[in-house]
Amino acid sequence: MHGNDGLLIKILIYGLLIGIGFVYLYPLIYMGVYSIKNLDDILNPLVNWIPTKFYLGNYTKANEVLNFFPVLMETLYVTVLPSLAQTALAAVVGYGLARFDFRGKNIIFVLVMATFIIPPQVTLIPRYIFFNELNLLGSLNAFMLPALTGQGINSAIFILIFYQFFRMMPKSLEEAAQIDGAGHLRIFFTIAIPMAVPAIIISFLFSFVWYWNETYLASIYFGNELTTLPLQLQKFVATYQKMFPAGMELSGNQINEGIKMAGTLLSILPLLVVYFITQRWFVEGVDRSGITGE
Structure with missing residues (x-):
């Protein structure tokens, strides 16, 4: 009985951790996938999580708009x-x-x-x-x-x-x-x-x-x-429309969700890099200082 109780507790704990992890990772995965989709993939309802090809044009435009x-x-x-x-x-x-x-x-x-x-x-x-x-x-x-x-x-x-x-x-x-x-x-x-x-x-x-x-x-x-990058992101759409006016729609430069996601991901990328570099010291600092949250 005790063994079964321990197994159930582990299943609950791992299920809870997986659920929390999914809640945090889903937005990043969503942004990452849509940022590498071209316009055809975005408009195609059959293409969800796996794009037909790896497209970096969204990042090129986002970099130009953000002046990264x-x-x-x-x-x-x-x-x-x-x-x-x-x-x-x-x-x-x-x-x-x-x-x-x-x-x-x-x-x-x-x-x-x-x-x-x-x-x-x-x-x-x-x-x-x-x-x-x-x-x-x-x-x-x-x-x-x-x-x-x-x-x-x-x-x-x-x-x-x-x-x-x-x-x-x-x-x-x-x-x-x-x-x-x-x-x-x-x-x-x-x-x-x-x-x-x-x-x-x-x-x-x-x-x-x-x-x-x-x-x-x-x-x-x-x-x-x-x-700052967050300030640039706030006016991302307005800046994009100034750089690529409505008259250029036929050239395929109109803003879409992929470009927006690329701009958002670029704006948070430095923070992600800082975290991955400092995560070991960050975890040790939380553990030694007894800080459990904001």
Whole structure:
């Protein structure tokens, strides 16, 4: 009986994992298949998951519309730097809150958490006016200044991650370092930071993804001065119709689902590459830091 119960549990677990995996993979498979279909395959109801031939023309047009490589470099510019700044600031604030006792500490911690609870739309208008007065609009500084002051995208989460991580650090390590004559700054860089590598990895990757996917604030703060792949994807259809006007329909250049899917896949391809490169460190970071989700 126990053996049968164990088999049933395994079947349920594997069935659940397969179902969850299918839900996540289906959109990617759908995009991948349709992005390599030509117009004939898309219009043919008998062609579903296996195209009659491997067609890359959709990617050629999507690359031209997105202006992929120049925009990719610009996207990395407005994504990597704020992510690095936000991770560094969160580590400093999290360490200070976790390892030092001072008057008003609890109030500061509550205020930090409140920045996550309060919807960003509430503070958007006054922040926009403030940035406009400082001439920060239209430049990366509109992202960098909040990141360097603990007000970046979801900064409170990263501060909480470092706070919980540094609280678990044994005090005996600090005491031993202080006996050897090390100051707080040296302890932070030589003991705390090396131990917090999992938290750093998690914070940077999540921050990277959130800055990458941010289109609302980016469109407001950057205007026409800077752009990102997600922003280009938002106006993909309009840009395509300008580049390939309606009068060119007879040439077969009218937009179709295959071109749209190719553009979408190109816009998320860098994130997929980053994940596949860093997945080992990402999983280790989640495991060691005890983080189970967003």
